[in-house]
Amino acid sequence: MADLNVAAVAVSLEAGAHHVPHTHPRAAEVLTLSAGTLAVWFVEENGHPDAPPRLLRNVLAGSGAAFIPRGLIHGAACVGVARCAYVSVLASGDPGVVSVGPRFCNAPPADVAAALGIPQADAETVCEGVVMTFATGQPTQ
Numbered sequence: 001m002a003d004l005n006v007a008a009v010a011v012s013l014e015a016g017a018h019h020v021p022h023t024h025p026r027a028a029e030v031l032t033l034s035a036g037t038l039a040v041w042f043v044e045e046n047g048h049p050d051a052p053p054r055l056l057r058n059v060l061a062g063s064g065a066a067f068i069p070r071g072l073i074h075g076a077a078c079v080g081v082a083r084c085a086y087v088s089v090l091a092s093g094d095p096g097v098v099s100v101g102p103r104f105c106n107a108p109p110a111d112v113a114a115a116l117g118i119p120q121a122d123a124e125t126v127c128e129g130v131v132m133t134f135a136t137g138q139p140t141q
Contacts, residue, residue, distance in 0.1 A: 007090040013038075013078040020099055021075040021126055027095030029068040029088050031076070033060045036084030040066040041125065042074035043116050055122035073100055073116070077128065 007027070013019065015036070031040060041057040058066060059079065068074045070091070078084035104112065105127035113123035 005091075005093045007093055007095050009088050009090075011084075011086050011088065013076070013084045015078050015081050015083060017078050017084075018128065019076040021073055021105065022097050022099045023071055023073050024068075024090055024092075024095040024097055025071055027090040027092035028070040029074075029090050029095075030065060031060075031068065031086050031088045032065045033063060033084065033086045035086075036078055036082050037061045037080030038064070038084045038086060039077045039079045040068075040074070041076070042068050042072045043118060043122075043126065044072070053117040055118050055125060057125065073126070075126070 011019070013036075038060045039057060040060060041055055043055055044053045058064075060066060061080075076084075076086075104115075107115070109120050109123050109127065112127060113120040116123060116126070118126075
């Protein structure tokens, strides 16, 4: 949709499946759920010494929607017993995608937590379900 300067993608995740943590360096994203129960999260960037970065997580059901600001590490997991389906619209015809899971989540949870400035339990949520193979960097289950 280059003439509209947006991109759209339809996603289907089986129950229990996770979307690999990633970021879009050139676009914010609006995700609208059409089926299933989907946990969506992103890591708030930078923060302030009195308010460090935090993991923002919401569980969507029905026709729930989520807004993900440009450039933030985010992901999703189909947490219900049924398949999840959603459409994401990105505010750029060329939003870019940088997968952070393939190498980032291979680090110990304490290191992931330190890198993001969030508690270790939140870092474990970020990397939940992301087990990477060294050769391909692709998720395995």
